[in-house]
Amino acid sequence: MCASPEYLERYGIPDSPEDLKKHLCLVYKGLSGTQRWYFRQEHNDKPIILEPQGTLRSNNAEVLVAAALEGRGIVLFPTWIFDHDRFKNRKLIPLLPEWTGTVDPHSIGIHLVSPENRIRSQKVRTVLDFILKEIGTPPYWDNILEF
Incomplete structure (x- = not known):
């Protein structure tokens, strides 16, 4: 707001x-x-x-x-x-x-859903890592108060 x-x-x-x-x-x-x-x-x-x-x-x-x-x-x-x-x-x-x-x-929130499996496929792991890196925790867009 x-x-x-x-x-x-x-x-x-x-x-x-x-x-x-x-x-x-x-x-x-x-x-x-x-x-x-x-x-x-x-x-x-x-x-x-x-x-x-x-x-x-x-x-x-x-x-x-x-x-x-x-x-x-x-x-x-x-x-x-x-x-x-x-x-x-x-x-x-x-x-x-x-x-x-x-x-x-x-x-x-934003959710990534994948089948629960002890061994995730490399493709799923790559997408998950990319999303987490690009969005961040907390999401980069929630950092407006840090300016």
Whole structure:
């Protein structure tokens, strides 16, 4: 979740998910309707559920990110959607770093599934090693706060 410095200067920085009720949120609206936002803290599995409000809803993530860059509101997307240079150059500011915000009520991840076998084939091992090396642990796209 992030916003531009201009937006935050004008409307303030939210301190908690509840504070987002007082902010302009840029909301993704897809085939299953308007997304809810779910916030969790590390030691509490029960999410805070928010139905974000704002003046702009779109079924296009790029439109919502562009609106955030223009100071129109706060946007929540997975970190891999964002150009990380926007964070490095302070065009977008990450918000609520002590919370994990998602649009899904359940934790989701990337999984590699292969048959359980004591001896993996060389091809499977090569693909697995490549994926782990390229993505990293944690995934490189989750390191936006390190800029």
